[in-house]
Amino acid sequence: MGTLLPPGSDPVQVPPGTVAVGQSRKDEAVAVITISRGSLSGGKALAECLSRKLGYPTLGREVLQEAAESLGASEESFRGKFETTPGLWARLTQERETYILAVQTALAEWCTRGDLIYHGLAGQFLLQGLSGVLRIRLVAPREKRIEALLESMHRMSPEKAEAFIENVDRERARWVRVMYGVDVNDPHLYDLTVNLRTMSLDTACAAVVEAVEQPRFRMSEEAEAECFSFAAECRARLNRITGG
Amino acid sequence: MAIISICRGTKSGGNALADCMSQKTGYPTLGLEVIEQAAAQLGVAPEDLDEKLEDRPGLFDRSASLRKLYLAAIRAELARQVVEAEGDIIYHGLAGGLLLKAVPGVFCIRLIAPLDLRVQALRETERMDPDEAEAYIQEVDEARAQWVKTMYGEDILDPTLYDMIVNLETFSVSETCQIVLAGVRQPEFKITPERLERIQDFRIASDVRLALLDDMGTQTLDLDAQSRDRVVTVTGEAPMYSRTGDVGQRITEIASSVSGVKDVVLDLEWFDPYP
Numbered sequence: 068m069g070t071l072l073p074p075g076s077d078p079v080q081v082p083p084g085t086v087a088v089g090q091s092r093k094d095e096a097v098a099v100i101t102i103s104r105g106s107l108s109g110g111k112a113l114a115e116c117l118s119r120k121l122g123y124p125t126l127g128r129e130v131l132q133e134a135a136e137s138l139g140a141s142e143e144s145f146r147g148k149f150e151t152t153p154g155l156w157a158r159l160t161q162e163r164e165t166y167i168l169a170v171q172t173a174l175a176e177w178c179t180r181g182d183l184i185y186h187g188l189a190g191q192f193l194l195q196g197l198s199g200v201l202r203i204r205l206v207a208p209r210e211k212r213i214e215a216l217l218e219s220m221h222r223m224s225p226e227k228a229e230a231f232i233e234n235v236d237r238e239r240a241r242w243v244r245v246m247y248g249v250d251v252n253d254p255h256l257y258d259l260t261v262n263l264r265t266m267s268l269d270t271a272c273a274a275v276v277e278a279v280e281q282p283r284f285r286m287s288e289e290a291e292a293e294c295f296s297f298a299a300e301c302r303a304r305l306n307r308i309t310g311g
Numbered sequence: 312m313a314i315i316s317i318c319r320g321t322k323s324g325g326n327a328l329a330d331c332m333s334q335k336t337g338y339p340t341l342g343l344e345v346i347e348q349a350a351a352q353l354g355v356a357p358e359d360l361d362e363k364l365e366d367r368p369g370l371f372d373r374s375a376s377l378r379k380l381y382l383a384a385i386r387a388e389l390a391r392q393v394v395e396a397e398g399d400i401i402y403h404g405l406a407g408g409l410l411l412k413a414v415p416g417v418f419c420i421r422l423i424a425p426l427d428l429r430v431q432a433l434r435e436t437e438r439m440d441p442d443e444a445e446a447y448i449q450e451v452d453e454a455r456a457q458w459v460k461t462m463y464g465e466d467i468l469d470p471t472l473y474d475m476i477v478n479l480e481t482f483s484v485s486e487t488c489q490i491v492l493a494g495v496r497q498p499e500f501k502i503t504p505e506r507l508e509r510i511q512d513f514r515i516a517s518d519v520r521l522a523l524l525d526d527m528g529t530q531t532l533d534l535d536a537q538s539r540d541r542v543v544t545v546t547g548e549a550p551m552y553s554r555t556g557d558v559g560q561r562i563t564e565i566a567s568s569v570s571g572v573k574d575v576v577l578d579l580e581w582f583d584p585y586p
Contacts, residue, residue, distance in 0.1 A: 116449065163572075164396075204470070204476075206470050206471055208471070230519065252469075252470055253468075254421070254423055254468075254470050254476040255423055255425070255480075257476075257478060258478050258481040258482065258492065259475070259476070259477055259478065259481075259482075260473070260476035261474070261475055261494075262468050262470065262471060262473060262474050262475065264471065265418075265474060265499055265500070266472070266474055266475075266494060266497070266499060267497065267499055269497070270494055270497035270500075271494075271497060271498065273493045273494065274475065274490055274491075274493045274494040276493070277489055277490045277492075277493035278482070278490045281486045283481070283482075283486075283491075283515065304556065308482070
């Protein structure tokens with residue numbers, strides 16, 4: 068899709084530390100973790116557990132608010148346009164491309180600030196190709212997800228809860244297929260897939276910590292430069308489109 | 312700790328991961344030798360057993376009953392070895408996740424690797440040219456997926472079938488080893504005395520199924536066996552004329568002859584063969 072900027076394309080060469088998007092990276096190992104999952108699969112809880120163990124900040128749908136603000140749009144309308152699957156005509160409009168680029172820019176700029184755990188939509192696509200990004204897919208059995216929904220929505224019947232989850236999964240899969248042409252469940256899109264059918268959330272957390280502590284996820288100077296360059300590239304492109 | 316089951320496509324690093332995990336845990340590994348041992352039990356050549364299992368089941372499947380017997384023999388052999396190791400074993404042979412589905416404390420890993428890495432591995436070991444290697448991998452992958460679909464009704468790529476899927480495009484085998492161990496060592500995968508009893512039940516049920524498929528009087532019946540606290544329940548269908556005849560008695564005899572069985576319960580649907 069034209070909206071997805073692969074790192075390195077149309078590069079704007081900016082040396083590390085010169086982009087005023089936040090504090091500079093720490094000296095120790097840093098990494099970005101993206102968590103992809105179905106609704107009510109424990110993604111936020113995993114992000115929080117990882118945050119406690121690693122000390123990384125977490126970021127979820129708040130990134131949409133930042134992106135909306137950067138375009139002067141209301142969060143609600145932004146969210147609706149970003150998250151719903153576009154029809155054939157809408158797919159071709161620049162508005163949607165702008166919205167996705169705004170989210171990609173906000174997320175990329177978060178990454179330049181150092182360690183991050185992102186559990187919002189499409190992290191594995193928005194940061195595709197960047198070094199130092201660990202892409203996690205979290206899978207949970209349907210019964211556990213229904214149970215989680217019923218706990219938060221006391222008046223909902225189990226049938227409605229199941230239908231809701233099915234609907235959200237279908238829509239999410241369709242969104243990914245239409246926007247990126249791939250199957251969201253394909254494990255090849257992720258570095259590690261963990262399943263909560265037997266595994267507890269703490270165990271999943273321990274395994275992901277082990278994965279991110281492997282030397283390849285220590286951000287090298289080159290990877291850091293790549294990250295800054297990518298954020299600057301996204302920002303420059305967004306500015307060109309919006310005239311900002 | 313846990314029973315570790317490794318599933319992977321051909322040339323995806325399954326053997327290397329099994330060896331690495333074995334070095335770190337001291338657990339024995341079990342792979343294709345389970346086929347040899349099952350073949351020896353049945354008195355057939357391992358190649359024959361392997362060939363029948365790898366066959367893509369067709370519409371008119373003349374090998375179906377033989378395949379069922381061979382698969383039961385493999386399951387029984389696997390169960391025997393799991394019991395012998397008291398649950399501390401690394402299995403990287405055929406269909407681990409599916410054969411061990413009913414067993415508690417199994418940590419099921421799937422390894423995935425990009426096609427070019429697998430082609431490279433095949434070129435190095437088998438000296439194939441790239442096109443030949445790619446075609447071979449695709450053919451084996453398709454056959455395996457078809458086999459799992461036919462035998463178990465499952466999609467081999469379904470991520471919900473595995474506890475963990477590791478992408479070898481990102482991680483080396485030794486890194487994968489570390490990550491898997493971080494998961495396997497947690498309490499939910501621990502082999503407790505209660506789980507050892509369930510594993511014993513799995514061994515008993517597997518042996519009963521094999522014995523029923525290996526007996527002339529019962530092999531044509533569609534029977535299944537479960538075991539709980541070493542009490543075996545045989546389910547399935549049997550012709551009505553045998554309700555008080557020797558088929559029910561034969562089933563009980565066969566199941567009772569398996570070591571460790573305390574009692575046998577028949578829960579059969581009787582049907583009239585001459586309506």
